[in-house]
Amino acid sequence: MRIGLIRHDETDWNAAGRLQGTTDIPLNARGVSQAQDAASFVRADEWAAVYCSPLQRTRDTAAFFAKAIGADAPRILPEVIERSFGELEGEPVYRDDGTRTDLDHPTVEPESAVVDRVLAALRELARVHPDEHVLVITHGSVVRLVLQHILGRKAPRISNLGYSELETADAPSGFVVRVANGYPLSR
Template identity: 35%
Template sequence: MSRAPIYFVRHGETDWNAEGRLQGQRDTPLNAKGRGQAVEAGERLRGLVGTGVGDLPYLASPMERTRHTMEGLRAALGLDPAGYATDPRLREIGFGAWEGLTWKDVRRHDPARSQARDRDRWGFCPPGEGAESYAMVAERVRPLLDALDRPTVIVAHGGVARAVMVTLGAAGPEEAPHLEILQGRILVLEAGARRWV
């Protein structure tokens, strides 16, 4: 089945991003840099799509950092900031008991599980309530992706971007967990390929 392109935007920076903390399901606000990245993403999207940018469907994770990114992006395009839908299937991967920690903290306090994750980043599920593997996130987003029948703008998270790339054949499960997911940029996913704008 041929899929329409997806214009994927990772939320703008938060203080926890800047500190290297695992956010997961924690709701953290954008910082000043993140608000600027939302505007940048809107400008990039306009350059990519052109005059039809207002005709696209816009979907976001319901988390604060993604909603505020979407609203900043849409405002930069001259669109109604609230003119988008949210979908809980786009929420970030759950890091369970590791949320709020840095990777350095995880390696120090939970070395055995940290090493297990290093051996299988795609399939590893951290300890604690709400924790997920990338494979679980891919299963969560697959029905949403299967229902998309036209070019769509999605604002979500780094973990979701990795799951979406694998689901759409734009990266393999061995590669995706290691890819850098940029903020303030557009990840174009089309015909099993990916590119950054």
């Protein structure tokens, strides 16, 4: 069983370099166009279903992928919602001096909480679809933190529409990483 993790496409806050978190920002015109194009490359016979976060940017991206594979409407999977950045949502990702905004803030959801909730949801998908492959349209931080946890090392930045792939395995997390942000990992 494989799970394809795809980050939603561009929003105005992505383009402006702002922390989005759980703020419900829709795709911009470029994001819609690119999501349509990317979905056209997905092989319909490979995927059984499409799941997504409850936020509009993932629901819109997921709709293009579901249509491309001839699946039912995307199913909402609340646990794969983006990490909450609390009071920092809307703030620039990078400061004027080029350093990244410090996420060590009491209102920011802990990384471990994100990993725990997302892995639990992905394990449930593996249980429900043991002999099928599914796509999950989610968020950059979600994918990056899950990859880091499974790989045991720093994961790459996840680009808009970046594709990563997990495969069920007898491993502590229940998965191994086959593709990280478009880059195949050796087996």
